Amino acid sequence: MKINTIHRxxxxxxxxxxxxxxxxxxHITWTALLLSVTLSVSSGxxxxxxxxxxxxxxxxxxxxxxxxxxxxxxxxxxASDSWYIKEESPHYxxxxxxxxxxxxxxxxxxxxxxxxxxxxxQKFFWSRLILEFEVIEKFSxxxxxxxxxxxxxxxxxxxxxSLTDAKFDVVLTDPAxxxxxxxxxxxxxxxxxxxxxxVHGEAHYAIxxxxxxxxxxxxxxxxxxxxxxxRVQNMLTYAFGLFQIATIVTPHYTAFCKCFFGPEVxxxxxxxxxDIWLMRNDFTFEFPRPTMPNVVYMSGFQCKPARPLPxxxxxxxxxxxxxxxxxxxLGTLFAELPSDISEEIAAAxxxxxxxxxxxxxxxxxxxxxxxxxxxxxxxxxxxxxxxKTKVFVAHGGTNGxxxxxxxxxxxxxxxxxxxxxxNLSRMVARGTAKVVDIATLDRAVFVEALRAVLYEPSYRxxxxxxxxxxxxxxxxxxxxxxxxxxxxxxxxGAAHLRTESYKMPWYAYHSVDVVLxxxxxxxxxxxxxFAVIRYLLxxxxxxxxxxx
Numbered sequence: 367m368k369i370n371t372i373h374r375x376x377x378x379x380x381x382x383x384x385x386x387x388x389x390x391x392x393h394i395t396w397t398a399l400l401l402s403v404t405l406s407v408s409s410g411x412x413x414x415x416x417x418x419x420x421x422x423x424x425x426x427x428x429x430x431x432x433x434x435x436x437x438x439x440x441x442x443x444x445a446s447d448s449w450y451i452k453e454e455s456p457h458y459x460x461x462x463x464x465x466x467x468x469x470x471x472x473x474x475x476x477x478x479x480x481x482x483x484x485x486x487x488q489k490f491f492w493s494r495l496i497l498e499f500e501v502i503e504k505f506s507x508x509x510x511x512x513x514x515x516x517x518x519x520x521x522x523x524x525x526x527x528s529l530t531d532a533k534f535d536v537v538l539t540d541p542a543x544x545x546x547x548x549x550x551x552x553x554x555x556x557x558x559x560x561x562x563x564x565v566h567g568e569a570h571y572a573i574x575x576x577x578x579x580x581x582x583x584x585x586x587x588x589x590x591x592x593x594x595x596x597r598v599q600n601m602l603t604y605a606f607g608l609f610q611i612a613t614i615v616t617p618h619y620t621a622f623c624k625c626f627f628g629p630e631v632x633x634x635x636x637x638x639x640x641d642i643w644l645m646r647n648d649f650t651f652e653f654p655r656p657t658m659p660n661v662v663y664m665s666g667f668q669c670k671p672a673r674p675l676p677x678x679x680x681x682x683x684x685x686x687x688x689x690x691x692x693x694x695x696l697g698t699l700f701a702e703l704p705s706d707i708s709e710e711i712a713a714a715x716x717x718x719x720x721x722x723x724x725x726x727x728x729x730x731x732x733x734x735x736x737x738x739x740x741x742x743x744x745x746x747x748x749x750x751x752x753x754k755t756k757v758f759v760a761h762g763g764t765n766g767x768x769x770x771x772x773x774x775x776x777x778x779x780x781x782x783x784x785x786x787x788x789n790l791s792r793m794v795a796r797g798t799a800k801v802v803d804i805a806t807l808d809r810a811v812f813v814e815a816l817r818a819v820l821y822e823p824s825y826r827x828x829x830x831x832x833x834x835x836x837x838x839x840x841x842x843x844x845x846x847x848x849x850x851x852x853x854x855x856x857x858x859g860a861a862h863l864r865t866e867s868y869k870m871p872w873y874a875y876h877s878v879d880v881v882l883x884x885x886x887x888x889x890x891x892x893x894x895x896f897a898v899i900r901y902l903l904x905x906x907x908x909x910x911x912x913x914x
Contacts, residue, residue, distance in 0.1 A: 410437035411855040412532060414555070415458070416539040416546025417442060421698050421763060423450045425646065426540060426560055428668045431457050432848055441532070443545070445515060461525075465515045479704055481783060482805045506614045509565065512543045513622040520552060520626055529553060535855040541565065544619055547636045551627065556859040557639070558851050562646040562764060563785075564637055565615045567607055569645060573638055573865065575656040578604055582653065587791040590653035638868035641860040642850045646764060648843075650771060650836045651792060660863035662850050666836055667843035668765060669772035672751025679723070682739055683754050686721035692816065693749045694759035695725040696780065697766065702727040707807060709733050714812040720756060720820070723749065750775050756826075757819050762786035767793065774833035776825035778815050780804040798829040 413433055417426040430440050440458035444451040445465055453460045519525060529549075536556045539546020541564040550557040561569045568584045570576055578600050582588035586603040588596050619633035641660065648665035675683065683691050692715070696703070703711075708731045715722045716735025726740045734740070746766070749755055750773040760766045762781045767789050770777050777799035779790035793799035800815045819825045841849075854860055873879050 410439060411535040411852070412439045413441070413851070413855075414529070414532075414534040414537045414549070414553075415440060415442045416537065416549055417444070417451060418540040418542050419445075419448050419451055421765060422540050422542060424698075424765060425668045426538075427457075428844065429538070429560060429644075429847060429851075432844060433851065434458065436848065436852075441534070443519075443549070463515050463518060465518055466511050482704060482707065502610060502614055506618070509544070509615055509618045512545050513618045516545050516548050516622065517625075519549070526552070535858075536851065538851065541569070541637050541640075544633070544637075547640070548619075548622065548626075551636050556641050556854045558642045558644060558854055559637075559640045560644050560646070560847075565619070566611050566634060566637075569643060570655065570657065570661075572634070573643065573868065574658050574661070577656075580653075581655045583607060584785060584788050587788050589792075589795045590655070635868055639864070641854050641864060644847045644850065647768075648836065650832045651767065651789075653792070658863075658865060660860055660865075662846060664843040664847040666768040666772045667847055669769050670747060672748045672773070673745070675745065675748055675752065679745075679749075682721060682723070683749075683752060686754055689719040689721070690754045690756040691749070691752070692718070692720050692722045692757045692759060692820075693724075693744065693746070693755060694722065695744060695746055695766065696761040696782070697763045703804075705729060705731070707804060710807055710809045711812060712738060714809040714816065717809070717813050718816060718820075747773075757816060759816075762790040762793075764789060771798075771829065771832050771836050774826070774830035776819045776829045778802065778812075778819050780807070796828060796832060797824055798832060800825070 415426065415430060417423050430442070434440055434457040441461060442451065442455075442458045443461045443463065444453070446462050447466050451460075453462055530553060534553065534555055536558055537546055537550035537553070538558045538560060539550070541547055541559050541561050544565050547557065559569070563569060564572050566572055570581075571583075579597060580590045580592065582590065582592070583600050583604045585607070586596075586600050588600055592600060616633075623631045623633040623636075643658075643661045645661050645663050646665060646667070648663040651665055674680070694711075705728070708726070708728065710733075711724075712731035712735065713733035715724070715738045716733060718737065720737065722735075722738040723744055724738055724740055725742070725744050725746075727742065730740060747769055750758060750769050755773075755775055757778055758766070758770045758775045759778045759780065760770065762777075762779050763786060767777070777790070777793055779786075779793065779799050779801040781787040781790050781801060782804060787801075790799055790801050794801055800819050802812055802815045850860075867875060
């Protein structure tokens with residue numbers, strides 16, 4: 367089931383003040399009827415999903431399919447320009463909102479090429495600074511468009527009534543964008559987050575104590591054992607993160623909440639009020655740190671035992687003999703690299719006895735060796751689980767790193783942007799990866815890194831140890847995630863697990879008012895004692911003077 371509305375051209379309008387142009391009433395009415403009928407046929411629960419597109423959709427789709435297999439009715443809210451979130455699916459019904467979703471694939475492809483050129487030419491400071499501000503502006507635009515989309519939904523009375531009448535049991539959302547959280551508040555529904563990042567950054571920082579003395583802030587590329595200078599670096603990275611939040615996120619969501627929920631509602635408290643946080647990592651990846659009772663770790667929930675490869679791919683893999691196979695993939699956004707970098711990578715692969723399967727887009731490198739197979743798509747999980755796979759060349763996205771841990775395959779990292787350098791720095795700290803700067807990469811450096819990971823046993827041994835730790839659980843991560851979603855549906859929330867500390871002002875949270883009160887009381891007692899002693903001394907002097 368889908369909601370078809372008329373697509374309008376993208377325009378720059380305020381997320382709170384733009385006068386909503388109503389779609390024809392007969393379209394909306396038919397939509398509401400279809401929505402209510404479709405959502406009433408399932409004997410299971412009713413889940414309203416507000417996902418994030420791109421690689422985030424990959425793992426949300428895994429949960430949706432599993433919920434569907436358990437008899438739940440799933441409805442997915444999507445923008446009309448979504449890349450991967452399809453309007454038609456056997457696993458869910460779609461509500462398509464005729465607006466831009468904010469993700470711009472072309473921008474990110476261009477951005478990566480510019481970033482690599484800046485790093486290669488070592489024009490690091492001013493050029494990189496300009497590029498960083500362009501990224502800030504782009505993400506700010508993404509959140510502005512999200513508020514615009516939510517304004518369109520909230521001002522559509524027929525749509526909102528149909529959502530209310532559908533009587534959903536829970537909202538499941540990725541809080542890297544704010545739409546699902548705002549929708550849960552409007553519909554007064556329990557909220558479950560499929561999360562690693564919120565609009566404010568790494569999710570733990572939203573709800574759990576995060577002392578900067580030993581909890582590395584994302585982007586700092588540090589461990590939980592920091593020197594003094596590293597703690598200074600961690601603090602400065604955190605301060606820059608706060609600046610980004612104030613610039614990118616706060617203006618849009620604050621204005622939206624003021625318009626629809628009133629000035630007393632702090633937009634981020636809506637995130638912190640979530641019932642369950644399904645966290646897409648665990649402590650084989652994360653450094654030890656404080657957490658909260660409503661945080662459920664489900665790292666690697668998308669990973670599965672390897673299935674048989676297609677016949678042609680299996681034949682290629684088997685042709686590697688005792689040397690084995692290297693696989694390379696740089697994720698959904700970064701498959702096409704600048705030609706000079708592709709040439710160096712291809713030339714390096716050609717020097718190795720291993721066979722290589724490389725997910726590659728763009729022109730075929732002239733230096734490509736006979737041992738390398740270029741593919742548009744690869745069954746990454748199945749290849750990582752193949753006994754002949756020796757090394758994974760990856761950009762360091764969360765999904766890829768978790769699949770490598772699950773299957774015990776060491777990594778040669780080529781981080782590009784976002785959380786990738788930080789993810790790979792954690793793997794380096796655990797002795798499971800070697801990182802190469804892709805911008806300055808040449809064939810000699812790349813071959814050296816590949817040979818180190820291929821032939822130094824510690825890389826594979828350390829990764830297989832992580833794999834054993836990750837797998838040694840009483841319950842599969844996906845089953846744990848589904849249990850807690852259904853728990854929230856059964857009990858209409860999980861308020862008993864949710865801290866109320868976020869509702870406290872900062873001075874109360876840090877007990878500044880208590881400390882000041884105690885200092886004031888202590889000071890008053892000291893003053894009283896001092897005054898009494900002074901009075902007694904004066905009295906003694908008077909008595910002594912009279913006696914004399």
